[in-house]
Amino acid sequence: MSTTLARDDTRAGAPQGALLVSLSTLAVLGAVLIAPVQPSIARAFAGQPGLDALVPLSLTVPALAVAVLAPVAGRVVDRVGRLRLLTASLLAYALFGTAPLWLDSLPAIVTSRALVGVAEAGIMTCCTTLIGDLFDGARRNRYFGLQTVATSLSAVVFIAAGGALAAGNWRTPFWLYAVGVLGALAVPALLREPAPRCAGALPPLDRRRLRAPLAVTFVGGLVFYTPIVELSYVLDALGVRSATTIGAVSAAAAVATCAGAASFARLARRGPAVLLPLAFALAGVGLAGVALAGSVATVLLCAAVASAGTGLLLPSMLTWTLGDLPLEQRGRATGWWTAALFGGEFVCPLVVLALSGLLGALSWALAGVALLALALAAATRSLPARASAPMMTGIAK
CATH class of the missing domain: 1.20.1250.20 (MFS general substrate transporter like domains)
Structure with missing residues:
Protein backbone atom coordinates (compact mmCIF):
# COMPACT_ATOMS: atom_id res chain seq x y z
CA MET A 1 0.00 0.00 0.00
CA LEU A 191 -5.88 16.58 11.47
CA ARG A 192 -6.08 13.66 9.09
CA GLU A 193 -3.94 10.54 9.23
CA PRO A 194 -0.92 10.87 6.89
CA ALA A 195 0.14 7.23 7.27
CA PRO A 196 -2.05 4.22 6.49
CA ARG A 197 -2.30 1.49 9.10
CA CYS A 198 0.39 -1.16 8.60
CA ALA A 199 -1.26 -4.56 8.27
CA GLY A 200 1.92 -6.60 7.83
CA ALA A 201 5.39 -6.54 9.30
CA LEU A 202 6.87 -3.10 9.80
CA PRO A 203 9.79 -2.29 7.50
CA PRO A 204 13.06 -2.56 9.44
CA LEU A 205 14.35 0.59 11.11
CA ASP A 206 17.80 1.72 9.98
CA ARG A 207 19.33 1.41 13.47
CA ARG A 208 22.89 1.70 12.24
CA ARG A 209 22.19 5.13 10.78
CA LEU A 210 20.54 6.26 14.04
CA ARG A 211 23.31 5.29 16.45
CA ALA A 212 25.34 8.48 16.25
CA PRO A 213 22.38 10.92 16.23
CA LEU A 214 20.79 9.20 19.24
CA ALA A 215 24.05 9.12 21.20
CA VAL A 216 24.58 12.82 20.53
CA THR A 217 20.95 13.56 21.44
CA PHE A 218 21.34 11.80 24.81
CA VAL A 219 24.35 13.95 25.70
CA GLY A 220 22.64 16.95 24.13
CA GLY A 221 19.70 16.45 26.46
CA LEU A 222 22.07 16.58 29.40
CA VAL A 223 23.67 19.79 28.08
CA PHE A 224 20.26 21.32 27.29
CA TYR A 225 18.94 20.71 30.82
CA THR A 226 22.05 21.85 32.70
CA PRO A 227 21.40 25.63 32.67
CA ILE A 228 17.71 25.04 33.43
CA VAL A 229 18.41 22.92 36.50
CA GLU A 230 21.57 24.50 37.85
CA LEU A 231 21.17 28.23 37.27
CA SER A 232 19.39 28.88 40.57
CA TYR A 233 22.12 27.02 42.48
CA VAL A 234 24.83 29.11 40.82
CA LEU A 235 23.06 32.30 41.83
CA ASP A 236 22.56 30.98 45.35
CA ALA A 237 26.30 30.31 45.58
CA LEU A 238 26.88 33.97 44.67
CA GLY A 239 24.70 35.01 47.61
CA VAL A 240 21.53 35.78 45.64
CA ARG A 241 18.55 34.99 47.86
CA SER A 242 15.88 37.01 46.08
CA ALA A 243 13.37 34.79 44.29
CA THR A 244 12.60 37.75 42.03
CA THR A 245 16.21 38.04 40.88
CA ILE A 246 16.55 34.29 40.35
CA GLY A 247 13.29 34.25 38.42
CA ALA A 248 14.35 37.19 36.26
CA VAL A 249 17.66 35.56 35.33
CA SER A 250 15.91 32.25 34.59
CA ALA A 251 13.33 34.04 32.45
CA ALA A 252 16.08 35.81 30.51
CA ALA A 253 17.75 32.46 29.86
CA ALA A 254 14.42 31.07 28.63
CA VAL A 255 14.07 34.01 26.22
CA ALA A 256 17.58 33.29 24.91
CA THR A 257 16.58 29.66 24.36
CA CYS A 258 13.62 30.87 22.33
CA ALA A 259 15.85 33.17 20.29
CA GLY A 260 18.20 30.28 19.48
CA ALA A 261 15.31 28.05 18.48
CA ALA A 262 13.68 30.79 16.41
CA SER A 263 16.91 31.21 14.42
CA PHE A 264 16.78 27.58 13.31
CA ALA A 265 14.33 28.19 10.46
CA ARG A 266 16.70 30.76 8.93
CA LEU A 267 19.84 28.69 9.47
CA ALA A 268 18.46 25.22 8.73
CA ARG A 269 19.65 25.22 5.12
CA ARG A 270 23.24 25.00 6.43
CA GLY A 271 22.45 21.58 7.82
CA PRO A 272 23.31 19.78 11.07
CA ALA A 273 26.98 19.53 10.02
CA VAL A 274 27.19 23.30 10.62
CA LEU A 275 24.44 23.90 13.18
CA LEU A 276 25.37 21.16 15.68
CA PRO A 277 28.97 22.39 16.16
CA LEU A 278 27.68 25.95 16.46
CA ALA A 279 25.02 25.01 19.02
CA PHE A 280 27.34 22.89 21.14
CA ALA A 281 30.05 25.58 20.99
CA LEU A 282 27.67 28.28 22.21
CA ALA A 283 26.42 26.00 24.99
CA GLY A 284 29.96 25.07 26.02
CA VAL A 285 31.30 28.61 26.05
CA GLY A 286 28.24 29.85 27.92
CA LEU A 287 28.38 27.11 30.57
CA ALA A 288 32.11 27.70 31.06
CA GLY A 289 31.35 31.37 31.64
CA VAL A 290 28.61 30.50 34.15
CA ALA A 291 31.05 28.22 35.97
CA LEU A 292 33.66 30.98 36.24
CA ALA A 293 31.27 33.91 36.82
CA GLY A 294 31.78 36.10 39.85
CA SER A 295 28.77 38.36 39.46
CA VAL A 296 25.09 38.14 38.62
CA ALA A 297 25.61 40.21 35.46
CA THR A 298 28.21 37.73 34.19
CA VAL A 299 25.96 34.78 35.01
CA LEU A 300 23.12 36.45 33.12
CA LEU A 301 25.24 37.08 30.03
CA CYS A 302 26.81 33.62 29.96
CA ALA A 303 23.54 31.83 30.70
CA ALA A 304 22.00 33.66 27.74
CA VAL A 305 24.82 32.47 25.46
CA ALA A 306 24.47 28.88 26.69
CA SER A 307 20.69 28.95 26.34
CA ALA A 308 20.84 30.38 22.83
CA GLY A 309 23.02 27.40 21.96
CA THR A 310 20.68 24.87 23.53
CA GLY A 311 17.70 26.46 21.79
CA LEU A 312 19.39 25.91 18.43
CA LEU A 313 20.54 22.45 19.52
CA LEU A 314 17.19 20.68 19.84
CA PRO A 315 15.78 21.20 16.32
CA SER A 316 19.25 20.60 14.85
CA MET A 317 19.51 17.21 16.59
CA LEU A 318 15.97 16.30 15.54
CA THR A 319 16.45 17.04 11.84
CA TRP A 320 19.75 15.14 11.86
CA THR A 321 18.09 12.13 13.47
CA LEU A 322 15.09 11.97 11.16
CA GLY A 323 17.10 12.95 8.10
CA ASP A 324 15.81 11.21 4.97
CA LEU A 325 13.98 8.39 6.75
CA PRO A 326 10.77 7.33 4.98
CA LEU A 327 7.36 7.86 6.54
CA GLU A 328 7.09 4.17 7.55
CA GLN A 329 10.13 4.49 9.86
CA ARG A 330 9.63 8.02 11.12
CA GLY A 331 7.45 7.20 14.14
CA ARG A 332 9.96 4.73 15.57
CA ALA A 333 12.89 7.05 14.89
CA THR A 334 11.06 9.91 16.61
CA GLY A 335 10.29 7.65 19.57
CA TRP A 336 13.94 6.74 20.00
CA TRP A 337 14.97 10.40 19.64
CA THR A 338 12.45 11.45 22.30
CA ALA A 339 13.71 8.68 24.60
CA ALA A 340 17.32 9.80 24.13
CA LEU A 341 16.48 13.45 24.80
CA PHE A 342 14.41 12.80 27.92
CA GLY A 343 16.94 10.24 29.13
CA GLY A 344 19.67 12.87 28.96
CA GLU A 345 17.46 15.36 30.78
CA PHE A 346 16.63 12.82 33.49
CA VAL A 347 20.28 11.97 34.25
CA CYS A 348 21.40 15.62 34.08
CA PRO A 349 21.02 16.49 37.79
CA LEU A 350 22.48 13.10 38.75
CA VAL A 351 25.54 13.66 36.56
CA VAL A 352 26.06 17.20 37.82
CA LEU A 353 25.68 16.00 41.41
CA ALA A 354 28.23 13.22 40.84
CA LEU A 355 30.69 15.62 39.19
CA SER A 356 30.23 18.11 42.03
CA GLY A 357 31.13 15.41 44.55
CA LEU A 358 34.06 14.16 42.49
CA LEU A 359 35.50 17.57 41.62
CA GLY A 360 34.56 19.33 44.85
CA ALA A 361 32.29 22.14 43.65
CA LEU A 362 29.32 22.90 41.40
CA SER A 363 31.43 25.31 39.36
CA TRP A 364 33.84 22.52 38.43
CA ALA A 365 30.92 20.26 37.55
CA LEU A 366 29.55 22.90 35.19
CA ALA A 367 33.01 23.29 33.70
CA GLY A 368 33.00 19.54 33.07
CA VAL A 369 29.67 19.73 31.21
CA ALA A 370 31.03 22.72 29.27
CA LEU A 371 34.06 20.68 28.17
CA LEU A 372 31.75 17.86 27.12
CA ALA A 373 29.73 20.29 24.98
CA LEU A 374 32.87 21.70 23.39
CA ALA A 375 34.12 18.18 22.68
CA LEU A 376 30.86 17.44 20.87
CA ALA A 377 31.20 20.71 18.95
CA ALA A 378 34.54 19.46 17.66
CA ALA A 379 33.28 15.92 17.01
CA THR A 380 30.20 16.96 15.05
CA ARG A 381 32.27 19.11 12.70
CA SER A 382 33.25 15.89 10.94
CA LEU A 383 29.67 14.81 10.17
CA PRO A 384 29.31 13.24 6.73
CA ALA A 385 27.77 15.33 3.99
CA ARG A 386 24.50 13.39 4.10
CA ALA A 387 23.95 14.69 7.64
CA SER A 388 23.09 17.97 6.00
CA ALA A 389 20.52 16.48 3.65
CA PRO A 390 17.00 17.87 4.04
CA MET A 391 14.46 15.55 5.62
CA MET A 392 12.17 13.99 3.09
CA THR A 393 8.47 13.75 3.58
CA GLY A 394 5.93 11.07 2.79
CA ILE A 395 3.60 13.69 1.33
CA ALA A 396 3.72 14.37 -2.37
CA LYS A 397 4.31 17.91 -3.46
Whole structure:
Protein backbone atom coordinates (compact mmCIF):
# COMPACT_ATOMS: atom_id res chain seq x y z
CA MET A 1 0.00 0.00 0.00
CA SER A 2 1.39 3.40 -0.92
CA THR A 3 2.12 5.85 1.84
CA THR A 4 2.17 8.88 -0.41
CA LEU A 5 -0.71 11.26 0.12
CA ALA A 6 -1.73 14.39 -1.70
CA ARG A 7 -1.09 17.52 0.27
CA ASP A 8 -4.76 18.57 0.04
CA ASP A 9 -5.77 15.33 1.78
CA THR A 10 -3.83 16.22 4.92
CA ARG A 11 -4.99 19.84 5.15
CA ALA A 12 -1.62 20.85 6.63
CA GLY A 13 -1.50 24.56 7.31
CA ALA A 14 -1.18 27.08 10.11
CA PRO A 15 -4.03 25.62 12.24
CA GLN A 16 -2.50 22.14 12.11
CA GLY A 17 0.97 23.44 12.87
CA ALA A 18 -0.28 25.57 15.76
CA LEU A 19 -2.16 22.60 17.22
CA LEU A 20 0.86 20.28 17.08
CA VAL A 21 3.19 22.92 18.56
CA SER A 22 0.69 23.65 21.34
CA LEU A 23 0.20 19.99 22.20
CA SER A 24 3.98 19.58 22.39
CA THR A 25 4.01 21.88 25.42
CA LEU A 26 1.93 19.41 27.45
CA ALA A 27 5.05 17.44 28.32
CA VAL A 28 6.48 20.64 29.83
CA LEU A 29 3.25 21.17 31.75
CA GLY A 30 3.67 17.69 33.20
CA ALA A 31 7.26 18.40 34.21
CA VAL A 32 7.10 21.84 35.80
CA LEU A 33 3.53 22.62 36.82
CA ILE A 34 3.84 21.09 40.27
CA ALA A 35 7.36 22.33 40.97
CA PRO A 36 6.07 25.26 43.10
CA VAL A 37 3.79 22.97 45.16
CA GLN A 38 6.42 20.42 46.18
CA PRO A 39 6.77 21.87 49.71
CA SER A 40 2.97 21.94 50.11
CA ILE A 41 2.70 18.31 49.06
CA ALA A 42 5.39 17.40 51.58
CA ARG A 43 3.47 19.17 54.35
CA ALA A 44 0.18 17.56 53.32
CA PHE A 45 1.67 14.06 53.62
CA ALA A 46 4.02 14.74 56.54
CA GLY A 47 4.96 11.58 58.38
CA GLN A 48 4.21 9.23 55.48
CA PRO A 49 6.97 6.62 54.90
CA GLY A 50 9.33 7.50 52.06
CA LEU A 51 8.20 11.13 51.97
CA ASP A 52 11.65 12.54 51.14
CA ALA A 53 11.96 10.32 48.09
CA LEU A 54 8.35 10.25 46.89
CA VAL A 55 7.78 14.02 46.73
CA PRO A 56 10.66 14.80 44.32
CA LEU A 57 9.88 11.59 42.45
CA SER A 58 6.41 12.94 41.72
CA LEU A 59 8.12 15.71 39.76
CA THR A 60 10.70 13.66 37.85
CA VAL A 61 8.99 10.32 37.21
CA PRO A 62 7.07 11.53 34.10
CA ALA A 63 10.38 12.30 32.34
CA LEU A 64 11.68 8.83 33.21
CA ALA A 65 8.50 7.26 31.84
CA VAL A 66 8.88 9.22 28.60
CA ALA A 67 12.51 8.11 28.25
CA VAL A 68 11.59 4.45 28.76
CA LEU A 69 8.36 4.29 26.75
CA ALA A 70 8.83 6.70 23.82
CA PRO A 71 10.36 3.93 21.65
CA VAL A 72 7.28 1.80 22.33
CA ALA A 73 5.08 4.75 21.37
CA GLY A 74 7.09 5.16 18.18
CA ARG A 75 6.45 1.56 17.22
CA VAL A 76 2.72 1.96 17.89
CA VAL A 77 2.73 5.13 15.78
CA ASP A 78 4.17 3.29 12.78
CA ARG A 79 1.89 0.29 13.33
CA VAL A 80 -1.58 1.81 13.92
CA GLY A 81 -1.13 5.40 12.77
CA ARG A 82 -0.50 8.77 14.41
CA LEU A 83 -3.96 10.05 15.28
CA ARG A 84 -5.27 7.02 17.17
CA LEU A 85 -2.36 7.06 19.59
CA LEU A 86 -2.37 10.85 19.93
CA THR A 87 -6.07 10.99 20.79
CA ALA A 88 -5.81 8.13 23.30
CA SER A 89 -2.71 9.69 24.88
CA LEU A 90 -4.43 13.05 25.32
CA LEU A 91 -7.39 11.43 27.08
CA ALA A 92 -5.04 9.43 29.32
CA TYR A 93 -3.11 12.64 30.05
CA ALA A 94 -6.30 14.34 31.27
CA LEU A 95 -7.39 11.31 33.30
CA PHE A 96 -4.13 10.60 35.11
CA GLY A 97 -3.07 14.26 35.27
CA THR A 98 -6.16 15.26 37.24
CA ALA A 99 -6.08 12.11 39.43
CA PRO A 100 -4.24 13.85 42.34
CA LEU A 101 -7.34 16.03 42.79
CA TRP A 102 -8.98 13.12 44.57
CA LEU A 103 -6.13 10.75 45.52
CA ASP A 104 -5.26 10.71 49.23
CA SER A 105 -2.18 8.49 49.08
CA LEU A 106 1.26 9.81 48.12
CA PRO A 107 2.32 6.51 46.47
CA ALA A 108 -0.90 6.61 44.44
CA ILE A 109 -0.13 10.17 43.34
CA VAL A 110 3.37 9.14 42.26
CA THR A 111 1.84 6.24 40.31
CA SER A 112 -0.55 8.63 38.57
CA ARG A 113 2.40 10.85 37.71
CA ALA A 114 4.19 7.89 36.12
CA LEU A 115 1.08 7.23 34.03
CA VAL A 116 1.10 10.89 32.99
CA GLY A 117 4.59 10.20 31.65
CA VAL A 118 3.24 7.25 29.65
CA ALA A 119 0.70 9.60 28.06
CA GLU A 120 3.39 12.22 27.43
CA ALA A 121 5.50 9.64 25.59
CA GLY A 122 2.63 9.16 23.14
CA ILE A 123 1.91 12.87 22.82
CA MET A 124 5.50 13.93 22.19
CA THR A 125 6.21 11.12 19.74
CA CYS A 126 3.00 11.72 17.77
CA CYS A 127 3.32 15.51 17.61
CA THR A 128 6.93 15.49 16.46
CA THR A 129 6.27 12.73 13.94
CA LEU A 130 3.25 14.58 12.54
CA ILE A 131 5.23 17.80 12.08
CA GLY A 132 7.72 15.77 10.06
CA ASP A 133 4.90 14.12 8.11
CA LEU A 134 2.70 17.09 7.30
CA PHE A 135 5.26 19.78 6.48
CA ASP A 136 8.38 19.91 4.37
CA GLY A 137 11.30 22.20 3.69
CA ALA A 138 11.29 25.62 5.31
CA ARG A 139 7.81 25.13 6.80
CA ARG A 140 8.92 22.02 8.66
CA ASN A 141 12.04 23.77 9.92
CA ARG A 142 9.92 26.68 11.13
CA TYR A 143 7.61 24.40 13.10
CA PHE A 144 10.47 22.40 14.59
CA GLY A 145 11.97 25.69 15.75
CA LEU A 146 8.61 26.90 17.05
CA GLN A 147 8.23 23.64 18.95
CA THR A 148 11.34 24.47 20.98
CA VAL A 149 10.28 28.12 21.35
CA ALA A 150 6.87 27.10 22.67
CA THR A 151 8.19 24.52 25.12
CA SER A 152 10.79 26.95 26.46
CA LEU A 153 8.33 29.79 26.99
CA SER A 154 5.67 27.50 28.37
CA ALA A 155 8.03 26.35 31.11
CA VAL A 156 8.12 29.90 32.50
CA VAL A 157 4.35 30.32 32.11
CA PHE A 158 3.48 26.96 33.68
CA ILE A 159 5.76 27.48 36.69
CA ALA A 160 4.11 30.85 37.34
CA ALA A 161 0.65 29.37 36.79
CA GLY A 162 1.36 26.49 39.16
CA GLY A 163 2.46 28.86 41.90
CA ALA A 164 -0.54 31.16 41.44
CA LEU A 165 -3.11 28.37 41.35
CA ALA A 166 -1.61 26.68 44.41
CA ALA A 167 -2.02 29.78 46.57
CA GLY A 168 -5.25 28.44 48.04
CA ASN A 169 -4.86 24.69 47.68
CA TRP A 170 -1.94 22.58 46.44
CA ARG A 171 -4.31 20.35 44.44
CA THR A 172 -5.73 23.16 42.28
CA PRO A 173 -2.95 23.21 39.61
CA PHE A 174 -3.82 19.63 38.65
CA TRP A 175 -7.04 20.89 37.04
CA LEU A 176 -4.92 22.20 34.16
CA TYR A 177 -4.33 18.66 32.99
CA ALA A 178 -7.96 18.58 31.84
CA VAL A 179 -6.76 20.49 28.76
CA GLY A 180 -5.96 17.06 27.36
CA VAL A 181 -9.68 16.58 26.69
CA LEU A 182 -9.73 19.71 24.52
CA GLY A 183 -6.73 18.42 22.64
CA ALA A 184 -8.41 15.05 22.08
CA LEU A 185 -11.39 16.85 20.53
CA ALA A 186 -9.22 19.09 18.35
CA VAL A 187 -7.08 16.30 16.87
CA PRO A 188 -9.77 14.55 14.77
CA ALA A 189 -11.33 17.91 13.91
CA LEU A 190 -8.13 19.46 12.49
CA LEU A 191 -5.88 16.58 11.47
CA ARG A 192 -6.08 13.66 9.09
CA GLU A 193 -3.94 10.54 9.23
CA PRO A 194 -0.92 10.87 6.89
CA ALA A 195 0.14 7.23 7.27
CA PRO A 196 -2.05 4.22 6.49
CA ARG A 197 -2.30 1.49 9.10
CA CYS A 198 0.39 -1.16 8.60
CA ALA A 199 -1.26 -4.56 8.27
CA GLY A 200 1.92 -6.60 7.83
CA ALA A 201 5.39 -6.54 9.30
CA LEU A 202 6.87 -3.10 9.80
CA PRO A 203 9.79 -2.29 7.50
CA PRO A 204 13.06 -2.56 9.44
CA LEU A 205 14.35 0.59 11.11
CA ASP A 206 17.80 1.72 9.98
CA ARG A 207 19.33 1.41 13.47
CA ARG A 208 22.89 1.70 12.24
CA ARG A 209 22.19 5.13 10.78
CA LEU A 210 20.54 6.26 14.04
CA ARG A 211 23.31 5.29 16.45
CA ALA A 212 25.34 8.48 16.25
CA PRO A 213 22.38 10.92 16.23
CA LEU A 214 20.79 9.20 19.24
CA ALA A 215 24.05 9.12 21.20
CA VAL A 216 24.58 12.82 20.53
CA THR A 217 20.95 13.56 21.44
CA PHE A 218 21.34 11.80 24.81
CA VAL A 219 24.35 13.95 25.70
CA GLY A 220 22.64 16.95 24.13
CA GLY A 221 19.70 16.45 26.46
CA LEU A 222 22.07 16.58 29.40
CA VAL A 223 23.67 19.79 28.08
CA PHE A 224 20.26 21.32 27.29
CA TYR A 225 18.94 20.71 30.82
CA THR A 226 22.05 21.85 32.70
CA PRO A 227 21.40 25.63 32.67
CA ILE A 228 17.71 25.04 33.43
CA VAL A 229 18.41 22.92 36.50
CA GLU A 230 21.57 24.50 37.85
CA LEU A 231 21.17 28.23 37.27
CA SER A 232 19.39 28.88 40.57
CA TYR A 233 22.12 27.02 42.48
CA VAL A 234 24.83 29.11 40.82
CA LEU A 235 23.06 32.30 41.83
CA ASP A 236 22.56 30.98 45.35
CA ALA A 237 26.30 30.31 45.58
CA LEU A 238 26.88 33.97 44.67
CA GLY A 239 24.70 35.01 47.61
CA VAL A 240 21.53 35.78 45.64
CA ARG A 241 18.55 34.99 47.86
CA SER A 242 15.88 37.01 46.08
CA ALA A 243 13.37 34.79 44.29
CA THR A 244 12.60 37.75 42.03
CA THR A 245 16.21 38.04 40.88
CA ILE A 246 16.55 34.29 40.35
CA GLY A 247 13.29 34.25 38.42
CA ALA A 248 14.35 37.19 36.26
CA VAL A 249 17.66 35.56 35.33
CA SER A 250 15.91 32.25 34.59
CA ALA A 251 13.33 34.04 32.45
CA ALA A 252 16.08 35.81 30.51
CA ALA A 253 17.75 32.46 29.86
CA ALA A 254 14.42 31.07 28.63
CA VAL A 255 14.07 34.01 26.22
CA ALA A 256 17.58 33.29 24.91
CA THR A 257 16.58 29.66 24.36
CA CYS A 258 13.62 30.87 22.33
CA ALA A 259 15.85 33.17 20.29
CA GLY A 260 18.20 30.28 19.48
CA ALA A 261 15.31 28.05 18.48
CA ALA A 262 13.68 30.79 16.41
CA SER A 263 16.91 31.21 14.42
CA PHE A 264 16.78 27.58 13.31
CA ALA A 265 14.33 28.19 10.46
CA ARG A 266 16.70 30.76 8.93
CA LEU A 267 19.84 28.69 9.47
CA ALA A 268 18.46 25.22 8.73
CA ARG A 269 19.65 25.22 5.12
CA ARG A 270 23.24 25.00 6.43
CA GLY A 271 22.45 21.58 7.82
CA PRO A 272 23.31 19.78 11.07
CA ALA A 273 26.98 19.53 10.02
CA VAL A 274 27.19 23.30 10.62
CA LEU A 275 24.44 23.90 13.18
CA LEU A 276 25.37 21.16 15.68
CA PRO A 277 28.97 22.39 16.16
CA LEU A 278 27.68 25.95 16.46
CA ALA A 279 25.02 25.01 19.02
CA PHE A 280 27.34 22.89 21.14
CA ALA A 281 30.05 25.58 20.99
CA LEU A 282 27.67 28.28 22.21
CA ALA A 283 26.42 26.00 24.99
CA GLY A 284 29.96 25.07 26.02
CA VAL A 285 31.30 28.61 26.05
CA GLY A 286 28.24 29.85 27.92
CA LEU A 287 28.38 27.11 30.57
CA ALA A 288 32.11 27.70 31.06
CA GLY A 289 31.35 31.37 31.64
CA VAL A 290 28.61 30.50 34.15
CA ALA A 291 31.05 28.22 35.97
CA LEU A 292 33.66 30.98 36.24
CA ALA A 293 31.27 33.91 36.82
CA GLY A 294 31.78 36.10 39.85
CA SER A 295 28.77 38.36 39.46
CA VAL A 296 25.09 38.14 38.62
CA ALA A 297 25.61 40.21 35.46
CA THR A 298 28.21 37.73 34.19
CA VAL A 299 25.96 34.78 35.01
CA LEU A 300 23.12 36.45 33.12
CA LEU A 301 25.24 37.08 30.03
CA CYS A 302 26.81 33.62 29.96
CA ALA A 303 23.54 31.83 30.70
CA ALA A 304 22.00 33.66 27.74
CA VAL A 305 24.82 32.47 25.46
CA ALA A 306 24.47 28.88 26.69
CA SER A 307 20.69 28.95 26.34
CA ALA A 308 20.84 30.38 22.83
CA GLY A 309 23.02 27.40 21.96
CA THR A 310 20.68 24.87 23.53
CA GLY A 311 17.70 26.46 21.79
CA LEU A 312 19.39 25.91 18.43
CA LEU A 313 20.54 22.45 19.52
CA LEU A 314 17.19 20.68 19.84
CA PRO A 315 15.78 21.20 16.32
CA SER A 316 19.25 20.60 14.85
CA MET A 317 19.51 17.21 16.59
CA LEU A 318 15.97 16.30 15.54
CA THR A 319 16.45 17.04 11.84
CA TRP A 320 19.75 15.14 11.86
CA THR A 321 18.09 12.13 13.47
CA LEU A 322 15.09 11.97 11.16
CA GLY A 323 17.10 12.95 8.10
CA ASP A 324 15.81 11.21 4.97
CA LEU A 325 13.98 8.39 6.75
CA PRO A 326 10.77 7.33 4.98
CA LEU A 327 7.36 7.86 6.54
CA GLU A 328 7.09 4.17 7.55
CA GLN A 329 10.13 4.49 9.86
CA ARG A 330 9.63 8.02 11.12
CA GLY A 331 7.45 7.20 14.14
CA ARG A 332 9.96 4.73 15.57
CA ALA A 333 12.89 7.05 14.89
CA THR A 334 11.06 9.91 16.61
CA GLY A 335 10.29 7.65 19.57
CA TRP A 336 13.94 6.74 20.00
CA TRP A 337 14.97 10.40 19.64
CA THR A 338 12.45 11.45 22.30
CA ALA A 339 13.71 8.68 24.60
CA ALA A 340 17.32 9.80 24.13
CA LEU A 341 16.48 13.45 24.80
CA PHE A 342 14.41 12.80 27.92
CA GLY A 343 16.94 10.24 29.13
CA GLY A 344 19.67 12.87 28.96
CA GLU A 345 17.46 15.36 30.78
CA PHE A 346 16.63 12.82 33.49
CA VAL A 347 20.28 11.97 34.25
CA CYS A 348 21.40 15.62 34.08
CA PRO A 349 21.02 16.49 37.79
CA LEU A 350 22.48 13.10 38.75
CA VAL A 351 25.54 13.66 36.56
CA VAL A 352 26.06 17.20 37.82
CA LEU A 353 25.68 16.00 41.41
CA ALA A 354 28.23 13.22 40.84
CA LEU A 355 30.69 15.62 39.19
CA SER A 356 30.23 18.11 42.03
CA GLY A 357 31.13 15.41 44.55
CA LEU A 358 34.06 14.16 42.49
CA LEU A 359 35.50 17.57 41.62
CA GLY A 360 34.56 19.33 44.85
CA ALA A 361 32.29 22.14 43.65
CA LEU A 362 29.32 22.90 41.40
CA SER A 363 31.43 25.31 39.36
CA TRP A 364 33.84 22.52 38.43
CA ALA A 365 30.92 20.26 37.55
CA LEU A 366 29.55 22.90 35.19
CA ALA A 367 33.01 23.29 33.70
CA GLY A 368 33.00 19.54 33.07
CA VAL A 369 29.67 19.73 31.21
CA ALA A 370 31.03 22.72 29.27
CA LEU A 371 34.06 20.68 28.17
CA LEU A 372 31.75 17.86 27.12
CA ALA A 373 29.73 20.29 24.98
CA LEU A 374 32.87 21.70 23.39
CA ALA A 375 34.12 18.18 22.68
CA LEU A 376 30.86 17.44 20.87
CA ALA A 377 31.20 20.71 18.95
CA ALA A 378 34.54 19.46 17.66
CA ALA A 379 33.28 15.92 17.01
CA THR A 380 30.20 16.96 15.05
CA ARG A 381 32.27 19.11 12.70
CA SER A 382 33.25 15.89 10.94
CA LEU A 383 29.67 14.81 10.17
CA PRO A 384 29.31 13.24 6.73
CA ALA A 385 27.77 15.33 3.99
CA ARG A 386 24.50 13.39 4.10
CA ALA A 387 23.95 14.69 7.64
CA SER A 388 23.09 17.97 6.00
CA ALA A 389 20.52 16.48 3.65
CA PRO A 390 17.00 17.87 4.04
CA MET A 391 14.46 15.55 5.62
CA MET A 392 12.17 13.99 3.09
CA THR A 393 8.47 13.75 3.58
CA GLY A 394 5.93 11.07 2.79
CA ILE A 395 3.60 13.69 1.33
CA ALA A 396 3.72 14.37 -2.37
CA LYS A 397 4.31 17.91 -3.46
